[in-house]
Amino acid sequence: MEIIGVLLIFIMPYMAGYLLKEITRQKETNQIETYLIGFFFLFFVQGVIFIPTVFLSIPFETAGSIMIALFLLISVAFLILLTISFIKSARKKKEPEKAGRWKKEEEILGICAFFVFLLVLLRIFWGIGYAREDAMLETVKTTLDTKTMFQYHPLTGQKMEFGMIASKKIVTLPLYYAFLTSFTGLNANVLLYGILPVYTLMTAVGATYLLVSDLVGKNRTKILVFHILLGLLILAGGYQRDIVGYHILYNGYAGETICAVIFIPYMLTLIFRWYHQENAQESVTVLTRIRYISKILFLFVTSLFITGIATGFLPLFITAFLAGICCLIKTCKEVRECRE
Secondary structure, eight states: OHHHHHHHHHHHHHHHHHHHHHHHTOTTOOHHHHHHHHHHHHHHHHHHHHHHHHHTTOOHHHHHHHHHHHHHHHHHHHHHHHHHHHHHHHHHTOOOOOOOOOOHHHHHHHHHHHHHHHHHHHHHHHTGGGOOOOHHHHHHHHHHHHSOSSOBOTTTOOBOTTOSOHHHHHOOHHHHHHHHHHHHOOOHHHIIIIIHHHHHHHHHHHHHHHHHHHHTTSOHHHHHHHHHHHHHHHHGGGGOTTSHHHHHHHHTTSHHHHIIIIIHHHHHHHHHHHHHHHTSSSOOOHHHHHHHHHHHHHHHHHHHHHSOIIIIIHHHHHHHHHHHHHHHHHHHHHHHHHHO
């Protein structure tokens, strides 16, 4: 059951993203972006489920049952849509597109990138025994022990007479992790310090791949070099507490880490694509603009469910503001050059 549960943790984002892609008819979305969309959707929907149950003082087991029903619904819908898609593709007998052959230097860089990625995985699992228990882990354990949500202090174990303040109740990430612990049957320490950092690392690699591939024009050599350097920086994170690498290795489950290494790169990808389409020869439709704005706002709202405003919403806002200013300056220069 534990192995199946872990597999579901890693597979569920793709199933949810595939379902959303089929519903919204975004056929141009690639597999990595499909996974990321499902990743964001799961964090969003857990907040939508847990926030009302927390404020209504509904038992944790009831909220967990709703989450299980959602997981089951996503899985069944995914299998149905996948079967329909497979039947349609079998009837058309469309040959799969062949990817371009890798050059010798690309193969060497690919092996190096894979080796560095394995080193990061080993570093994460090696650090499980040295991780110190924090408020997140204690909140997860308290939720599982008491079967309540935000009614007992995670450090003292004493019942809070007036409960937790409203701003803290909105951040439902510990409740989601408590549900995953109960759902998979894993030890909370293993889930938070082992499985979830790998989950974050894998998704962060996908988010940075989308951003870098758009910036360098899908140059495979540059993408591989970037990810090798990224892996080395993460490995160096064990020596400096304030850099992103440290947070991935030791706090990969934290909401602020997820916002920094996944939300921000994907939001920059959306802004870059939007800017590129606006400056292309083809006209951009209102529906396309609404789609980009909706995705960016979706990231802002989801960040409120996984971490505080100062560590989630505000960094996203600053990043979007600076990226928007850069796009505006670049556009003004291009317009001035065209007039001259």
